[in-house]
Amino acid sequence: MFLGPLLPLLLFVFPLWNITLEAPQYPIPLGMDIYINDFADTHPHDIKNINLMNHYVGMKYIPDAIPEFKIFPAGILITTAIGLLIAFKANYKWYLYWGILMVLISAAGIYDFYLWEHDYGHNLDPKAIMKFTNPDGSVMGFQPPLFGTRDILNFRAHSYPQLGAFFLAAGIALGFVAFFLGKKESKQHQLLVKSA
């Protein structure tokens, strides 16, 4: 159970998510790595160049900082502290509660990411240089996929979790594993007690 809460700390080292944009004019694709506390270029100046591309269709510039960059690191630090506290002090049942808490927080994070993406892809400048409509006449959005690959005009956008996300998932999984091991152990213990 000790390892479980520690693994999410690697989110401070490795990116959580990556969005990559391919197009004929970009033999080296444009990419953005999303860290728990930062947006980073995959290659130098990628974000600046994504912004330059996207301003034609009225998308906002990717901000230097968002409130989540403060909230998420704090969240991870707090849940890690709680996890370690549980590991030292608490009953195995708390491992389950920690796991569930982490899943809920992660789900909230993904939902928040989806909301930002939706706003980024749909909340367009009304003075946009180029305006596109869907076949049904509605204004075309440019939201990158939450997970997977999608064609957006001349770009093919890929959105996939990165190493940091895998460590987070592994950490949560270890929490559950610890719970089940703890449960097994405690049952055996109870049996031993009974048979004695």
Place this chain on the structure above:
Amino acid sequence: MKNTHLLAGILLGMAAFLSGCQDQGKGTNGALASSAAEKVYVAPGEHDEFYAFVSGGFSGQLSVYGLPSGRLFKVIPVFSQDPEKAWGYNEETKPMLNTSHGFIPWDDAHHPDISQTKGELDGRYVFINGNNTPRIAKIDLSVFETTEIIEIPNSAGNHSSAFVTENTEYVVAGTRFSVPVPQRDMPIAEAKGNFKGSLSFISVDPEDGRMDLSFQILMPGFDYDLAHPGRGASHGWMFFTTYNTEEANSLKEVNSSQNDKDFIAAVNWKKAEEYIAEGKFTTVPANYAHNVYDDNTHTATSTMKKEVRVLDASALPGLVYFLPTPKSPHGCDVDPTGEYIVGNGKLSADLTVHSFTRMIDAIENEKFEGEAYGIPILSFEDVLAGTVKQAGLGPLHTEFDAQGNGYTTFFISSEVVKWKVGTWEVVDRQPCYYSVGHLMIPGGNSRKPFGKYAVAMNKITKDRYLPTGPEVTQSAQLYDISGDKMELLLDFPTIGEPHYAAGIAADLIKERSRKIFNLTDNKHAHATTSDADVKVVRDGKEVHVYMTMIRSHFNPDNIEGIKVGDKVYFHVTNLEQDYDVPHGVSMIGANTSELLIMPGQTETFVWEPKQVGVWPFYCTDFCSALHQEMQGYVRVSPADSSLDLSWSLGE
């Protein structure tokens, strides 16, 4: 049954015979043509194996081709103004063309040579000579731009240049025309004995590549034609062909061709370094320009240098020896081992090859047959290694492959001849179309030739391409030299008149090629690296516009308060940081070229408005989907207008 078997056997046999014939037919007809085509075919999106840097001759520039495709990638402006790239037009590069004679917009560029380390091409720089107003330029191959030009004093017709020594210790430049040194008013008829030649050794800083005219060797008043460095055992020596040892000053075609033999001058530059260290030089007054372009300030500076160290070859023993060489030798070429020095006697049918070992032996045993102006002349028989006999007419230049073969061009008989180093036997010959000058084998002037291809550069093309009026293109021809016999693969047109060229494996250069200039490293005195710093400043009649450009607008794009008679400097910074997104800018009525500004770079042009009105400017490089919208206006008011400066974007 038997019969049917027999019949079937005959039919099968015939079928096999017929199909065999068909295969053979394909093999002899189609395959030859298709194999030459296949050998030069570089599929769309694929890269050539070699870069070739081909001199532009009277265009003054250096062109970059791919081999084997013969595709032109770039013309690098060196000695001539180039309005396409604003070279010599914008304020930043004008100082690059400064000389002791003032601003010179042109030169005649002859002999590129790639920098070497341990005798092998290292792909850092190309050096090339300006023949007319003696200069040496350095092209930095991380940016494919000319970044340094140094003028050569006491020289005229800077032809036996620009050749690098084995570790790029020096770029060497020799004078073709001897002249009074120092220059003075004197009768031309008194040339003999009074004119001098000079051989210049320009040091190259191993760290930053900075050039410095380290010393000159003062020589008799012959013509110094071409040069190549020693390598391996002969490292430390430089070899120059000479002609006009008659020292004629008029009707040279006759009067310079009287002596049966001229010389190859063997210069011991290690000895020269010793003499310099011992203080055996004289420092003489001079006046020459040293122009340096900086990739951080994006600006060139020109400094006038006032003196040069001179060593007198006539007075310093062991510095120079003369090797008698028949018939006004032109090319002076050293084989990859450094043992053989080839003198291409241009009025001869033979090639003369000297031996470095025999030369050293003759020097040590002081086997001199005379002297010229105090410089020992070695005996021809004592230094000769061999002769390539009756190889062709008018030998000019020789290059080498990695298998011990020499390849010599013959101008008059218009061919390339392959011969064996050591046995001196001719093994193959191929015609050139027509009248070949230099040839180039990638790495052919180094310890490690890449072999594989030879490029012949021809002086005359006549009917080889579609006619284009009286002036037709000059031409290069690509030969496959990987087999026993050379095979002509391709003709391709060239820029200007190609003299020498230098080739190198693309892998040694392409990974180091820069994509952009970092805006954060921009140290230009008038850079505007953020939109917040955009401004227009008046200083009397001078106005400075600090402008930015990014897809797809200028900032500012409306300027008012300019008056007739103002001198307006547009300092324009490209804020892009993406590969291959330059922007251009041009102003109606500006007496200069456009600017073509790379991402992260700042350039300046000057506009002196002469007419009242509202005048537009626009981006000249199709930069984006909204390139056509990338434009702006300047309002020009009468000279006595009291309108204040104002500027804006998008209001």
